[in-house]
Amino acid sequence: MPVLVIAEHDNASIRGATLNTVKAATEISMFLDGQVEVLVAGHRAQAAAEAAALVAGVSKVIHADAAGLEHGLAENVTAQVLALQGSGAGNYSHILFPATAGGKNVAPRVAAKLDVAQISDITKVVSADTFERPIYAGNAIATVQSADSVKIITVRTTGFDAVAATGGSAAVETAAATADAGKSSFVGSEIAKSDRPELTAAKIIVSGGRALGSKEKFDEVITPLADKLGAAIGASRAAVDAGYAPNDLQVGQTGKIVAPQLYIAAGISGAIQHLAGMKDSKVIVAINKDPEAPIFSVADYGLEADLFIAVPELAEGV
């Protein structure tokens, strides 16, 4: 049976997290018949479906289009996935979602409707029914086995490399869209527009903590260095809670999980919850006044210094 990946997209293009999820699906399908299909459920999402067809390793794209699918409402996307899965043994052995805000919202709803467990945030495929996943903010790794007939999985994107976005040539098949459930509706959104790379896909991240002291200082100190490096901006929970940075920049156990090539933590003490979100970064730099700050225990390069002097100096120097 094929493995189904639920694409994360904005109706015009495929989001990066989908590529990491396809990678996990490919690894699972090696234990099966090697087929990976992708569902693009959206509205006027032809461009996204065509982009999905180019993704390396995808054998078929299923495109379902309806107004009710435009904003990814959990009730409607769930109904669409259930319609594809069909009844009885079902059409798919595994259904994978990226462990993003969108995927985490929908996947458990699908699992419960199918009366199966969900395996959250997998970081490794051991076999077709056995997976590794972090628990306790990444302080332990559990190896779990599922005996359910269909496995509903969310994929931690930092655990799998992205497959190539181009090079594939899958057929795009249109599926009948399911009806709007009518119990929820989209009112509006405030999505920050930015030319910066997306936090979870960035090669370099500059992150600021509570030591920045104010929103003005956060912008004044962190932004020039991020601009210079072409980096995404992140923040600790303390900085977000204090209003120095918007919530979607939070890196940590309950925010974004990131693993860039270079992570620069400025004025971040390094609470367990923050480390859980960034300790898989390739190179970690910590800039902190406090020599005892726990962030130094995971940093490849630690600089004990006043960040208000060191960060601008670093922006000059790189």
Added chain:
Amino acid sequence: MKILVPVKRVVDYNVKVRVKSDNTGVDIANVKMSMNPFDEIAVEEAVRLKEKGLVTEVIAVSCGVAQCQETLRTAMAIGADRAILVETDVELQPLAVAKILKALVDKEQPGLIILGKQAIDDDANQTGQMLAALADLPQATFANKVELSADKVSVTREVDGGLETLQLSLPAVITTDLRLNEPRYVTLPNIMKAKKKQLDTVKPEDLGVDVAPRLKTLKVTEPAKRGAGIKVADVAALVEKLKNEAKVI
């Protein structure tokens, strides 16, 4: 309107857990246990809605061992009116908890169910969505702001890239994110008052729910450790290392 607030007893968020030497799990003997922080936010939100006069009763529920009573007493000290303990020694996975909660939703008929978005022990982030599915209710996860009226609720959610607002018909399921509110400190008089509030205990079998685990944990191991790094003297040394040793800039 009633609100149902499920709360979970977890290892306190300040405790750094240790993996057991036989790799069967983490050692939680003699460690401090507390209410899951996201659930505390859920209780606070429900109590605030009651204080605004929009809600008549807040019912806290916990599923698990007998000691979950302490967690329920905390919920009642924050302001929940009564509590239900669904007592079992079986390891409860999210689907089982969602099935128990579905049975209680059928019985209590709440207008709103508010849960934490995830528990900080298994980090699953599933129970609210699963409950919404089983009860066939609309859901709004990762809530940042909740505005309740008589027959609908408007919820602003934290999503990748920013915020989005949904409107749901009632009854509905909401899961909390960190910035929905800041839970109050419980005061001694309220702790004393909570001791006198009603706490009923039932068993999963009384509710007709099969709670057998679906996922088998084969082993639990320590994560790969990062090698200790070095301290650099100044910014110039840092730039040199990043350029020539790590080659990341």
